[in-house]
Amino acid sequence: MDQPGEEFFYPMYDTCDGVSARCPIEATTYGDYFTLGACAFFVGIYGALLIAQAYLGWRSRAWAFVAWLAAGTAFELMGYAARIYMSFNPWSFEGLVINSMMLVLGPTLTAAAISVTFKHLVLWYGPEWSLIKPGLYPWVFVGTDFISIVIQGAGGGISAIANGMEDGRSLYDAGSAMLVAGVSFQVANMVLCGALMLVYVWRRKRAMKQKTNAGGHGGSSKKWSLLAVLRGHETANRAEHMAKVFIAGLTTAYVAIIIRCIYRIPEMSMGWANELMQNETLFLILDGAMILLAAMLLTVVHPALLFPFMGKVGEEKEQIMAERAEQREMREVL
Numbered sequence: 001m002d003q004p005g006e007e008f009f010y011p012m013y014d015t016c017d018g019v020s021a022r023c024p025i026e027a028t029t030y031g032d033y034f035t036l037g038a039c040a041f042f043v044g045i046y047g048a049l050l051i052a053q054a055y056l057g058w059r060s061r062a063w064a065f066v067a068w069l070a071a072g073t074a075f076e077l078m079g080y081a082a083r084i085y086m087s088f089n090p091w092s093f094e095g096l097v098i099n100s101m102m103l104v105l106g107p108t109l110t111a112a113a114i115s116v117t118f119k120h121l122v123l124w125y126g127p128e129w130s131l132i133k134p135g136l137y138p139w140v141f142v143g144t145d146f147i148s149i150v151i152q153g154a155g156g157g158i159s160a161i162a163n164g165m166e167d168g169r170s171l172y173d174a175g176s177a178m179l180v181a182g183v184s185f186q187v188a189n190m191v192l193c194g195a196l197m198l199v200y201v202w203r204r205k206r207a208m209k210q211k212t213n214a215g216g217h218g219g220s221s222k223k224w225s226l227l228a229v230l231r232g233h234e235t236a237n238r239a240e241h242m243a244k245v246f247i248a249g250l251t252t253a254y255v256a257i258i259i260r261c262i263y264r265i266p267e268m269s270m271g272w273a274n275e276l277m278q279n280e281t282l283f284l285i286l287d288g289a290m291i292l293l294a295a296m297l298l299t300v301v302h303p304a305l306l307f308p309f310m311g312k313v314g315e316e317k318e319q320i321m322a323e324r325a326e327q328r329e330m331r332e333v334l
Contacts, residue, residue: 249301
């Protein structure tokens with residue numbers, strides 16, 4: 001307690017340089033030191049993923065996917081690097097801002113990497129069953145991801161800055177509200193985009209089933225030798241299997257990001273320095289582990305390994321699509 005005649009001192013990020021009797025760790029946003037080992041683990045894994053992504057990105061030429069995934073991974077790495085610094089000095093305002101901004105935006109960037117795959121998946125399986133033109137998918141899905149990024153970035157920046165100001169309560173509340181709105185928008189957007197893709201899958205399966213019930217190839221005038229049919233069938237099956245593994249990885253990563261976002265909504269809506277935010281173990285499980293899982297899966301099932309079609313452009317891509325259509329007709333002959 002301050003002595004008589006001494007000015008009242010309230011510990012803030014702009015008045016505290018480190019933990020002391022006047023600036024106790026309990027008064028910081030997170031209320032404790034971060035676990036150094038856990039933070040270092042995440043930094044190490046994300047660093048390794050960035051190296052792998054650089055190599056796979058060069059091989060795949062799927063530049064949009066590569067850029068968004070690398071950006072999300074780099075943001076996560078920087079966020080946990082800031083946490084390493086804060087594990088030594090919890091009163092670091094720079095560490096607080098970097099940690100807050102990077103770990104808020106990183107998952108949205110990673111989600112955008114998934115969104116850019118939808119156009120290519122629709123082209124691969126056949127655009128005729130899509131509710132919208134394939135060229136609109138990046139605008140609809142990635143465009144809405146970008147809106148979420150802007151809202152969360154602005155909210156995170158305002159909240160972090162206001163958290164270091166003694167008279168920044170109203171500014172802080174506005175920033176927190178924007179954060180909650182941004183993450184909520186991201187959840188709604190991801191659910192809507194996922195639903196749109198499920199509608200595509202349903203329409204395609206229904207059309208294929210109706211075609212089969214109507215008599216397979218329906219008396220196609222095209223003729224193939226048995227050897228050509230078998231070879232086409234074998235090639236198509238191999239490509240289909242790889243694409244299905246790719247989709248399984250995308251789906252799991254998609255769900256992991258949604259779980260993280262659902263956790264973040266109450267964590268942010270309760271205000272900074274709340275009990276949920278200060279539970280590091282829960283954060284590492286529902287945020288850290290979920291986004292790390294997503295980043296690892298997107299690296300393991302990278303288009304360079306399982307879906308090279310995504311990196312094709314121009315006439316080469318059109319030729320592959322034409323071959324795919326012919327392979328579908330071949331499979332109907334068997």
